[in-house]
Amino acid sequence: MERIVLHIDMDYFFAQIEERENPQFKGKPVVVGADPKGGKGRGVVSTCNYTARKYGIHSAMPISKAYELCPEAIFLPVNMQLYQKVSEKIMEIIKKYLPRSIPSESEGLLRGSPKWEITSLDEAYLDISFLNSYKKAENLAEKLKKEILEKEKLTCTVGIGPNKLIAKIAAEKAKPRSELRSTTGAKPNGLLIIKPNQVKKFLEPLDIEDLPGIGPKTGMRIAQSLSLRSRHYANAPIRIRDLKKLSKKELVELLGRVGETLYERARGIDEEPVTSEEIIKSIGKEHTFEKDTRDPEIIFSKFDEIIKEIGQELFLTNLYFRTITVICRFTGFETHTKSKTLEKTTRDSEILEKEAKKLLLKFLLENPKLIRLIGLRVKIF
DNA sequence: AAGTTCTTATTAC
């Protein structure tokens, strides 16, 4: 039986919330992320509104560069507490668009059982196969968008397709290109529906990096592999139709297991179920210093803090750990990890502290460079 | 030779 999957993605989420809370920002460039510190800040842009994008600013850009591009922008710190609260309210709204749970042994097999999946603060999937029609799916999407706008005063973009992959890419493509935005405060607020018979045409002209799982590195490797067999313009984007020229065997040779899924994805195939079952496998904390340092006072007081916070979380969540990993990034962005797996799982914060410090000490003894970042992560059970 | 651990690389939000 064919599925119908909906992907909802809030528009420039953090920045849009800030606009909503501060109407005086309307039409002005808003950048949420690290403190630019007059151009010397070391963090990155988390999210920015579309006015800021006109200056060339985008997510994940170093905040120093964003400041360079538009020093007069409104730079705001990440107010995660607020975004979390807003997220919860939105998810509550979304949840109501699914049929109520049917208490039954054959839950998963019932077409009417509620299937949804929250993938981040601002994204979720809904399995709306029960509607049995794309027309009804469109209707539901319109109503959902309207309710979120009315109740939360926020716009979102929705993609609908026969699986999670297509729904996700559809939502991405439904957001208009940033350069075309005006200063009027217009928001993406999009909706794109790709029916099964449209999937092939939809995917073929897209850039391969539009496929989830292909980032810059994998994109490069595929480009190289393709230009070896046929001449290509050096800077022309590689499209999904080009990717389809590689056989499954070739892709697996090039990319291993990833190649296998990419072969399917290029053809719009994705059987991943929409499911809310998700288990956290590790928890960690890391910190970048304002300046690279070798001062043991600074390094160890921060590390102590990190150890305490993770210890706290383990205690609060009743979780056990067995593997401890310490991350150390030196001057020049050179990053290394050291890990230690214990005999058996434990929740003892003394052990965590002892082992973590041992690992960090090893780093300090074997590498004399200044330290940029330290971090700690534990694998949990 | 197989299983476990350690380390790095890549991706995504």
Place this chain on the structure above:
DNA sequence: CTAACGGTAATAAGAACTT
């Protein structure tokens, strides 16, 4: 001097190690 690049988490692959 030329790049600038956070924090959190998952997954994969291969090297290194035990048994």
